[in-house]
Amino acid sequence: MRSLATKQYSKPDGFEILDLPQPEIKNPDDVLIKVKAASINPIDLHVANGLGKGYIPGSLPFKIGYDVCGTVVATGSEVSSNIKQGDEVWARVPEQYRGTVSEYVISPAYATARTPSSLSHLESASMPLVSLTALQVLDKANDIIEGGLEGKTLYIPAGLSGVGSAALQLARRIFKAGKVITTLSTGKIAKIDRLIGESVADQIVDYTKEDPGKVIPAGSVDFMFDITGQAMASLHLMKKNGLILTINGVPFGESVKQRLPNLPLIPRLILGTYGTVVQFRASRWSVKFLHVFVQPSAEDLTRLRGWVEQGLIKPVVGKVAKFEDIEAIREGCLEIASGKGGIGKFVIDLEA
Numbered sequence: 001m002r003s004l005a006t007k008q009y010s011k012p013d014g015f016e017i018l019d020l021p022q023p024e025i026k027n028p029d030d031v032l033i034k035v036k037a038a039s040i041n042p043i044d045l046h047v048a049n050g051l052g053k054g055y056i057p058g059s060l061p062f063k064i065g066y067d068v069c070g071t072v073v074a075t076g077s078e079v080s081s082n083i084k085q086g087d088e089v090w091a092r093v094p095e096q097y098r099g100t101v102s103e104y105v106i107s108p109a110y111a112t113a114r115t116p117s118s119l120s121h122l123e124s125a126s127m128p129l130v131s132l133t134a135l136q137v138l139d140k141a142n143d144i145i146e147g148g149l150e151g152k153t154l155y156i157p158a159g160l161s162g163v164g165s166a167a168l169q170l171a172r173r174i175f176k177a178g179k180v181i182t183t184l185s186t187g188k189i190a191k192i193d194r195l196i197g198e199s200v201a202d203q204i205v206d207y208t209k210e211d212p213g214k215v216i217p218a219g220s221v222d223f224m225f226d227i228t229g230q231a232m233a234s235l236h237l238m239k240k241n242g243l244i245l246t247i248n249g250v251p252f253g254e255s256v257k258q259r260l261p262n263l264p265l266i267p268r269l270i271l272g273t274y275g276t277v278v279q280f281r282a283s284r285w286s287v288k289f290l291h292v293f294v295q296p297s298a299e300d301l302t303r304l305r306g307w308v309e310q311g312l313i314k315p316v317v318g319k320v321a322k323f324e325d326i327e328a329i330r331e332g333c334l335e336i337a338s339g340k341g342g343i344g345k346f347v348i349d350l351e352a
Contacts, residue, residue, distance in 0.1 A: 063099025
């Protein structure tokens with residue numbers, strides 16, 4: 001089968017379409033999917049360039065992609081009747097199944113669910129990782145903060161990024177936040193209502209013209225979802241006993257155990273020391289600071305499907321490239337790697 005991969009750890013300009021063996025069902029909970037579309041996330045590019053090499057499962061050539069939408073071709077002996085041959089499904093595959101930008105991929109049943117009936121295959125492929133990340137972070141915050149997120153002030157930067165656009169919608173419509181603050185560049189501000197609906201954000205800071213750390217009132221934020229790595233620079237914005245959850249930068253705490261269970265002792269101690277330092281800095285402001293890694297979850301995808309079908313949340317698809325167009329794929333990946341200019345998710349269409 002054809003697969004987007006790299007023969008050695010590299011940046012997107014080293015990505016190729018390679019002929020690789022088609023995956024086969026080996027475990028009783030495996031689901032074999034014929035891929036319709038897949039999307040690219042920043043983490044795809046980091047691991048393809050060698051992040052976690054030796055600790056994150058994988059071998060060369062290194063297949064790319066965690067997000068998928070496609071049709072079930074076959075299932076293992078223990079897959080329930082909720083997923084059957086011919087179903088259209090979506091998944092954020094676990095690390096050891098990575099390689100969704102391929103003609104076929106295996107995903108375990110615990111990571112796989114039926115897609116929302118209201119979405120195209122491109123829209124469905126854009127959602128799993130970013131929506132699961134947003135939901136799981138907000139779920140965790142809702143559990144930690146006394147009284148939950150309802151009525152609270154939330155700061156969610158990068159409002160039209162993949163994770164940010166999902167988090168804004170969930171924060172307002174599902175978790176019933178009282179006030180939602182976000183950041184956008186000048187050109188994106190006029191687009192937010194059209195893309196994710198009106199009144200999702202109460203305050204939008206144009207970070208190209210103003211410093212969010214000066215515009216947002218000090219001591220006003222109950223919860224910050226740190227998407228962009230600005231947690232330490234935003235501590236003064238937090239209320240006493242506030243919470244910051246980050247998905248950015250170096251993992252620490254429970255995230256290391258979840259993401260890098262085989263990490264040797266010395267790197268584990270280094271990450272532990274880093275975690276102690278940043279958490280101490282946050283504690284001086286009476287703020288709790290934790291790192292979160294997204295976990296594959298069919299249960300959470302099913303929750304998301306329900307909200308999509310009710311019209312409560314919707315995907316934001318940015319650029320789309322055909323699977324055969326390797327130059328367009330490289331260009332789209334390079335834009336993601338730059339961290340600038342993109343709106344929503346970059347999707348690769350295998351049916352075009």
